[in-house]
Every structure is written in C-alpha cells, then in structure tokens.
Amino acid sequence: MQKRRLTRQVTLGDARVGFVKLGGGLPRADGTATTPAPVSVQTMTTGFTYDIDKCVAEINRLTAAGADVVRVAVPEKKDTEALKQIIQMVKVPIVADVHFHFQRALESIEAGVHKIRLNPGNIQDRKQVIDVIQACKARNIPIRIGVNEGSIIERKDKQKRLKELGAFFSESKKGYLLAIMITKLEEYLDIFYEQDFYDITISAKSMDAPTVVEAYTEISKRFDHPLHLGVTHAGPKETGCIRSAAALGALLANGIGDTIRISYASDSKYEVEDGLELLYSMGLRERKGAELIACPTCGRIQVDLISLVQDVRKKLEGQITVPIKVAVMGCIVNGPGEAEGADVAVFAGDRRGIIYVQGEKVANVPEADILEKLLSECLAFQDRVIKGEVKLGEKKVEIIPPDPIGEIGSGWEAMAGKMKASPAELTVGRT
Numbered sequence: 358m359q360k361r362r363l364t365r366q367v368t369l370g371d372a373r374v375g376f377v378k379l380g381g382g383l384p385r386a387d388g389t390a391t392t393p394a395p396v397s398v399q400t401m402t403t404g405f406t407y408d409i410d411k412c413v414a415e416i417n418r419l420t421a422a423g424a425d426v427v428r429v430a431v432p433e434k435k436d437t438e439a440l441k442q443i444i445q446m447v448k449v450p451i452v453a454d455v456h457f458h459f460q461r462a463l464e465s466i467e468a469g470v471h472k473i474r475l476n477p478g479n480i481q482d483r484k485q486v487i488d489v490i491q492a493c494k495a496r497n498i499p500i501r502i503g504v505n506e507g508s509i510i511e512r513k514d515k516q517k518r519l520k521e522l523g524a525f526f527s528e529s530k531k532g533y534l535l536a537i538m539i540t541k542l543e544e545y546l547d548i549f550y551e552q553d554f555y556d557i558t559i560s561a562k563s564m565d566a567p568t569v570v571e572a573y574t575e576i577s578k579r580f581d582h583p584l585h586l587g588v589t590h591a592g593p594k595e596t597g598c599i600r601s602a603a604a605l606g607a608l609l610a611n612g613i614g615d616t617i618r619i620s621y622a623s624d625s626k627y628e629v630e631d632g633l634e635l636l637y638s639m640g641l642r643e644r645k646g647a648e649l650i651a652c653p654t655c656g657r658i659q660v661d662l663i664s665l666v667q668d669v670r671k672k673l674e675g676q677i678t679v680p681i682k683v684a685v686m687g688c689i690v691n692g693p694g695e696a697e698g699a700d701v702a703v704f705a706g707d708r709r710g711i712i713y714v715q716g717e718k719v720a721n722v723p724e725a726d727i728l729e730k731l732l733s734e735c736l737a738f739q740d741r742v743i744k745g746e747v748k749l750g751e752k753k754v755e756i757i758p759p760d761p762i763g764e765i766g767s768g769w770e771a772m773a774g775k776m777k778a779s780p781a782e783l784t785v786g787r788t
C-alpha cells in the first residue's frame with residue numbers, strides 16, 4: 358500500500374448531522390495543519406426526493422448501513438422544496454445532485470444542503486455557475502465537480518489544450534478521453550479559482566475500470582483536491598462489485614482516493630456495504646462488527662459449511678459490534694493454519710464442530726448446535742472485550758488436531774490415511 362496522497366481538506370455537514378471530512382494532509386489557507394480523514398463511503402438514493410417520507414426512510418436505511426454521506430437528485434423544484442424538510446429529518450450530510458438547472462443548486466443551498474454535486478459543463482451560462490459558487494462560498498458548502506465520461510462536453514475554444522494533452526496521452530488506449538477530462542477540469546477549476554473558491558472535490562468516473570484507474574491517476578498528479586472515486590454504471594451488484602473493486606482497489610492501494618461511491622443497479626444498501634467492506638479489507642477503515650473468515654470447502658468437508666457460513670454471517674451482523682475475527686472452517690486439516698489470528702473459530706468434521714476461543718477449545722457440539730454455540734461464544738467474547746478482560750487478536754490460534762476417535766471420528770482417520778501421516782504427527786497451525 359502506498360501512503361495516502363495529501364490533499365486540501367473539505368468538510369461537509371453541520372452540528373446536527375455531524376461533520377464529515379474528505380481528504381487532507383495539506384495545510385489550510387490560513388496555514389493550519391490538517392490530517393487526512395479516513396476514506397468515506399457515499400451512496401445515492403434511488404427514489405423520488407419529493408416523496409419526503411420515502412426519501413427520509415431510504416436515507417435512514419442507508420445511514421444505518423454505514424453511509425457517511427448520502428446524495429439525492431433534485432431535478433425539479435418540488436425536489437428542492439422537499440429537501441428543506443428532509444435535511445431536518447436525517448442524521449447524515451446530504452449532497453444535492455444538480456444537472457442543467459443552476460436554480461436547483463441555489464434552491465438546495467437555501468434548503469440547507471451540505472454539498473453540491475455540479476457538472477459546470479451542463480450549465481451553459483458561466484454567470485449562473487458563478488452564482489452557485491458564490492452562494493456556496495457564503496455558506497461554506499463544498500462542491501464536487503464531475504468530469505465523468507458520460508457528461509463531458511467538448512468546447513471549441515479548448516481545442517489547442519486538448520490537442521496538447523491528446524499528444525501527451527497518445528500511448529494510452531483512452532488517451533483522447535483522458536485529454537478531454539483534464540482539459541475540462543482545468544477549464545472548470547479556472548472558474549472556481551477566479552472566485553477564490555477551493556472547497557472542491559473532483560470525480561472522473563467511467564464505466565471502464567482501466568479508464569477509471571488511468572483518469573484518477575493522472576488527475577491525482579495534477580490537482581490537490583480530494584478525489585471522489587467511482588466506476589459509473591457498473592451494472593448490477595453481482596458483476597459491478599468486481600468492476601468497482603478492481604478499479605477502486607487499484608487506486609486506493611496507490612494512495613489515491615478520499616471518498617468512494619460504488620454504483621449498482623441494485624439496492625443502494627449494497628453500495629454502502631460493499632464500499633465499507635472494500636475499505637475494511639484494505640485496512641483503510643476500522644471495521645465495525647465481526648470479520649468473517651471461512652474456508653471455500655472442498656472434498657474433505659463433512660458438514661453443510663456453505664449454509665453454516667451464511668447463517669453465521671447473518672447472526673453476527675446484528676449482534677456483534679466489535680471487530681472480532683471469526684473463522685468457520687470445514688475441517689481440521691488446513692483450517693487451523695488458515696484461521697490463524699481468529700479470535701473465535703469453529704472447525705467442522707464428521708457432523709460436529711469444535712469451537713475455539715483465542716486458541717482454547719471451549720466446545721465440541723453436533724452440527725445442529727454449531728450456529729447457536731458459536732454465536733453464544735462470540736457474544737461472551739465480545740462482552741469480555743468490552744469489559745477490557747481480553748484484547749482482540751491477543752492470542753494466536755494454537756490448535757493441535759484433536760484425537761480422531763474422541764473428537765471428530767472416522768472422517769479424520771480417513772483424511773490422515775490419505776495424507777500418509779498419522780494424526781499424532783500432524784500438528785497443524787502451531788505457533
């Protein structure tokens with residue numbers, strides 16, 4: 358992992374919903390220092406904003422899923438009229454997504470919105486863009502400038518710069534597109550800088566993962582504003598998650614990106630869950646709740662592990678709030694080694710499960726009882742963590758495969774036979 362790229366810092370929110378910082382590390386205009394904020398997760402509502410009750414319910418559901426910031430579309434005046442009430446009823450900073458109608462931006466600002474998403478290319482009159490900038494400036498509201506692939510418009514007066522950049526990126530398959538994106542950004546940023554406005558974040562999304570990586574990488578070298586990462590129109594969750602993780606993972610590993618939005622043609626809750634999981638997996642956010650480790654299963658399996666893992670995941674989701682590592686392993690052959698570092702682990706075999714808590718065996722139960730016993734051990738362990746009696750990850754798993762007859766029975770004998778070793782010789786996962 359590369360060190361996070363330093364940026365100016367942008368803050369959005371208010372005293373009631375709380376403040377979310379994006380990026381950081383470079384000093385403020387007054388010279389005071391900033392510290393890079395954790396990478397945040399954003400999403401967008403899918404319902405009509407003017408339908409106040411439904412919109413608030415959706416925002417609250419996304420907030421409960423872990424969204425740091427929620428964006429709503431405001432295509433019509435009835436949407437910005439609803440926004441005033443909505444903002445008072447939610448507990449998360451709200452961004453107004455504005456396209457074409459600068460008036461919607463001004464109305465959203467008036468309604469108390471916390472950030473504006475604007476594509477200056479969609480607002481033809483420069484004076485109107487300046488009015489929005491000035492209104493945001495007066496209220497300390499940041500603006501995200503989007504130069505997403507689908508929304509950039511070429512302008513004839515920028516042809517010279519476009520040619521220069523086009524030649525610079527001539528080796529790239531998407532060189533022309535990169536040239537347009539950067540030309541547009543330079544053009545838009547000039548308008549903002551002329552107004553002495555720097556409370557800016559930038560996005561440059563595409564549906565093509567390599568283009569996203571290349572575009573943000575080039576932008577990160579040229580501009581010091583926080584970057585809002587995303588793969589746009591990534592498709593349904595099933596395939597979009599791979600496309601998004603590939604692009605955003607590559608950028609984040611290179612220290613690029615300050616806030617992310619995963620876009621699915623599915624319930625936005627999945628955008629939040631998967632965005633958080635991406636950040637947790639990369640060590641960019643402190644995990645809330647259990648981390649589940651599970652083996653993929655193989656021909657050695659002797660319980661219905663796939664169903665068990667899903668059941669464990671659902672049970673832990675609502676009840677475990679500290680980042681306990683929980684391992685659910687199909688057997689004792691590779692399980693202990695792979696579960697090393699787990700706080701609570703179950704190793705299955707011959708229709709039974711042996712449960713360990715920080716390396717100590719605490720139970721050996723039939724398959725039907727694994728789920729409940731594992732949950733009760735996780736809850737008891739969580740209590741001890743909260744009381745300060747134990748620390749997470751304190752003891753490594755140190756497990757000697759149990760006696761085949763006394764613990765998991767004939768399955769183990771068969772396995773040991775296949776491996777041409779006696780059970781006594783196999784001490785797996787010892788530290």
Ligand code: SF4
Pocket residue numbers: 652653654655656657658686687688689690691692
């Ligand atoms: S832990 Fe056991 S059952 Fe699971 S994949 Fe590894 S060897 Fe197979």
